[in-house]
Amino acid sequence: MRKKPGMKNNLFSLAAVLLLPASLSAAAPPAPPSFGETVEVNVVNVDVYVTDRNGQRITGLKKGDFEVLEDGKAVGLSNFVEITPAGKPAAQEPSPAAPPAPEAPAPIASPPAAPDPQRQLSLVVFVDNLHIRPQNRTRVVEQIRKFLAQSVRPGDRVMLATYDNNLHVRRPFTGDPAEVDATLREIERLPAYGQQEDSGRREAYRTMREIYSLRKCAAEIVTPVQGYAEQTRADALRTVGALTVTINSLSGVPGHKALLFVSDGISITPGEELFQALGELCGGSPATGIVTKDDSIRPGGKHADDVEDAAGPKYFPEQAALDAQKYSVAKRFENLAAHASANRVTFYTLQASGLQGTSAASVEGDVNERLLQSSFVQQIQTTNLKGSLTALAVDTGGRAMLDVNNFLPELARMQEDFESYYSLGYTPAHNGDGKDHRIEVKLKKPGLRVRYRQTYRDKPALEKMADRTLAALFHGFEENPLEIQIEIGDPAPAEDGQYAVPVRLRIPLFKLAILNQQDTYQGRLRLLVATRDENGGASPVRQVEVPLNIPRKEVLSALGQYYLYTLTLKMRPGAQHVAVAVRDEVAATTSYLTRPVQVGAVAASR
Incomplete structure (x- = not known):
């Protein structure tokens, strides 16, 4: 029975006070016995x-x-x-023939159907400003702008993000080509930091040569190479972290999901090219790192005059290849690709440096840096930069766009995948x-x-629900089959400079599955809540279970009313967002809602 106009709606009211900082997770109470639940089909x-x-x-x-x-x-x-390519299912395999139906009048034309949410495209263009040189970004972003201007179809959604030592969503999902174009022009004007990696490599190499000039292959000659490898590895892992956060936010987004990753490349074994140069400098073979001298060799492959000298121990060239592998991030990229696949996100990777290579930007013609220009050292560097991009694309079913300067044909092939x-x-x-x-x-x-x-x-139902809550939180994707109303109350000052923010939910009881259990009618709700701030920092998804018990004699009047539930969240001052999921555990039906919240002085002045 639906609620009548003017009927009182405060018969069933419950306040849940979650006075918790965003970094903590609320423990859920023990679940009541299961009864009469709907089984969801897993496809x-x-x-x-x-x-x-x-x-x-x-x-x-x-x-x-x-x-x-x-x-x-x-x-x-x-x-x-x-x-x-028309965006519609092709003709399917024919079913057994049925008797012809009598001829009917021509139907009246109906408006175009809304896009199927399970086939809608959500494309994220992710520009890796940490690993891209300005001139390369300018060239490739211009081509991406042309591509998107021609290829964004009705119903498609495009999000633009950059990584500049922090993840920034420059434009949330939009279907407006003009907004996409304007944001890409803004991205072209942002700082890019790829050249800093070149400078760091040259500085490490020069320091290595200075140590070599003082004492040939002293043990400490490896120190600047290790420093460069550690810093480069840390940059790579931070970028992987930003991509992981992006995929997490996409996990609950319905439909066809793709991430176009634009970068000059991230070395899958950071510093390996410098370790190779060090091995060659100290007498190793360019191809194998094995010492090429023909004098006496001690056990273990160490030359008698290279183990140490009067000034101390020396660095062995055959150790260089082993030292380089300590900094490998191959497993992290493998895990990232598996995480993307698990969340149905396909990577398309675009190497912005194209055919121009890396040596010109790295060496600047210094005669003392010719070793960095050797074919084998450059081959190692190029292979490492391509390796990460290839792994992400291949393992998720996407494409890697490498070794081209005109990316429009490659982007057109990506579009073919979408269609x-x-x-x-x-x-x-x-x-x-x-x-x-x-x-x-x-x-x-x-x-x-x-x-x-x-x-x-194969995600459990609660994990899927958490994913969808994050999709509402980060991207505003709402769904409300339970017809829940949400209201954000006035924030009140709390301890530690935070504010207590009431979030009131009005849940129509007639939309819930409530089962007859002896003297009462029972149901069960599960609530999930998450918050994020204006910088994109998000709380964990917290949950609470809410049992419903309605006395038999009150059930008829109750079904025409609302169940009131109040969550009180402890939040920092500033612009915030709240996402709430409410699941009817019996009917397996869930609503997802999100609202902006202004916490602090601005809210108080309204």
């Missing part, structure tokens, strides 16, 4: 891109042409759709086991190539 969707050996798109394949394996075991396909692919779905034997699973897609037709995400995480 794993895999987007598959098929081309021939020449990279040409292959269309018209059927469900029977594909074989999907999970963790090495074949699974049956429950869903199969071919998405065409033409096969969506395969299957129901796994497990449901929400919280584990990562390996996916393999095979084609029964020879000579074709496939790309797809290679892993996924």
